[in-house]
Amino acid sequence: LEERIQEECRFLTDAFRDEQGNPFNPHLKINSAVSNVICSITFGNRFEYHDEDFQNLLRLMDETVTLHGKIMSQLYNAFPSIIKYFPGSHQTIFENWRLMKGFVKEKISKHKEDLNPSESRDFIDSYLQEMAKPNGSDFCEDNLVACTLDLFFAGTETTSTTIRWALLFMAIYPEIQARVQAEIDAVIGQTRQPALEDRDKMPYTNAVIHEVQRKGNIIPFSLPREAMKDTVLAGFHLPKGTIVVPNLSSVMLDKKDWETPHSFNPEHFLKDGQFWKREAFMPFSIGKISCSLMLLCGSTGMGLLAAQ
Numbered sequence: 001l002e003e004r005i006q007e008e009c010r011f012l013t014d015a016f017r018d019e020q021g022n023p024f025n026p027h028l029k030i031n032s033a034v035s036n037v038i039c040s041i042t043f044g045n046r047f048e049y050h051d052e053d054f055q056n057l058l059r060l061m062d063e064t065v066t067l068h069g070k071i072m073s074q075l076y077n078a079f080p081s082i083i084k085y086f087p088g089s090h091q092t093i094f095e096n097w098r099l100m101k102g103f104v105k106e107k108i109s110k111h112k113e114d115l116n117p118s119e120s121r122d123f124i125d126s127y128l129q130e131m132a133k134p135n136g137s138d139f140c141e142d143n144l145v146a147c148t149l150d151l152f153f154a155g156t157e158t159t160s161t162t163i164r165w166a167l168l169f170m171a172i173y174p175e176i177q178a179r180v181q182a183e184i185d186a187v188i189g190q191t192r193q194p195a196l197e198d199r200d201k202m203p204y205t206n207a208v209i210h211e212v213q214r215k216g217n218i219i220p221f222s223l224p225r226e227a228m229k230d231t232v233l234a235g236f237h238l239p240k241g242t243i244v245v246p247n248l249s250s251v252m253l254d255k256k257d258w259e260t261p262h263s264f265n266p267e268h269f270l271k272d273g274q275f276w277k278r279e280a281f282m283p284f285s286i287g288k289i290s291c292s293l294m295l296l297c298g299s300t301g302m303g304l305l306a307a308q
C-alpha cells in the first residue's frame with residue numbers, strides 16, 4: 001500500500017507542478033489521487049486524471065455524497081416506504097448507485113476473463129478466488145460490488161477532504177507551514193519519497209497532521225450503529241435495535257481535554273518537543289467498530305500525502 005501511495009504522490013505533485021504556480025482548485029486532482037490509490041488496490045490499476053470513465057465515477061461519488069445532505073434524502077432515510085414514490089435527490093442517488101455498480105460490475109467481468117487462480121493482482125481477484133473455494137458460499141458477486149464501492153466511499157471522500165483541510169490550514173498559518181517544511185527538508189530532503197518509517201523522526205509534522213484531523217473533524221457523528229442485543233452503555237440501558245449516533249465532536253472539541261479546543265494548535269500533540277498521543281483524538285472513532293483501515297489507509301496515507 002505504501003508503494004502505491006508513493007507512486008500516486010508522484011503523479012499528484014506533477015499535476016500540481018503543471019499549474020506552474022498559478023492559483024487553481026486542487027479538489028479534483030486530490031480526489032483523483034486518493035481514488036487512484038483505492039483503484040490500484042481494488043482494480044489493480046490507476047487511471048490518468050483526465051480519463052473520462054474515471055472522472056465520471058468521481059463525479060458520481062462526489063454528487064452522491066453531497067445529495068445525502070439534501071432534505072429529500074434525509075426524509076427518505078426517515079420515511080423510506082412513502083418517500084420512495086416522490087421525486088427528488090434520493091432518486092438521483094439511486095440512479096448514481098446503479099451507474100457506479102455498472103462500472104464495478106464491468107471491472108469484475110474483465111477480471112473473470114483473465115483470472116489466474118494461483119495469483120492475485122488485487123482485491124477483486126482475491127475475492128473471486130474466495131468465491132471459487134468449496135466453502136466460499138458467504139462470498140457472492142453482489143457483495144463484492146458492495147464491498148468495492150464501500151472502499152471507494154469510505155476511503156475517497158474522507159482522505160480527500162482531510163487533505164484539503166490540511167492545505168487550507170497550511171495556507172492560513174504560513175508560520176506552521178514553514179516549520180513543517182523545515183522538518184520535511186531536514187528528515188526527508190528533496191530527492192526521495194517520504195515513507196512511513198520517517199514518521200517517528202517528524203514529531204512536528206505528525207502533530208500538525210493530527211491537529212488537521214482533530215480540528216477538521218470531518219465525520220462529527222461517526223456512523224450510526226445499532227445495538228444487536230440489550231446493552232448497558234455508560235449506565236444507559238439501550239434496548240436491542242437502538243440506533244446509536246456517536247458524537248465525536250463532543251470529545252475532539254472538549255475543553256476538559258484540549259487546551260485551546262477551537263484553535264488550530266499543533267501544540268495539542270506535542271510534549272517536550274516529542275509527539276504526544278492523546279486519548280481524546282478519535283477522528284476514526286474507537287473500539288472494534290472504528291474505521292477498519294485507519295492505521296494503514298488513514299494515518300499512513302494522510303501522512304505520506306501531507307509530507308509531499
Ligand code: HEM
Nearest residue numbers: 154155158159162222223284285289290291292293297298
Ligand atoms: C482521514 C481518513 C478517514 C477517516 C477520518 C475515517 C473515519 C471513519 C469513521 C469515523 C468510521 C466509522 C467508525 C465507526 O462506526 O465507529 C469509518 C469507518 C470505515 N472506514 Fe474510514 N476513515 C478514513 C479513511 C478510510 C480509508 C482510506 C478507508 C479504506 C480504503 C476506510 C474504510 C472504512 C470502512 C470500510 C469503514 C466501515 C467499517 C465498518 O463498517 O466496520 N476509511 N471511517
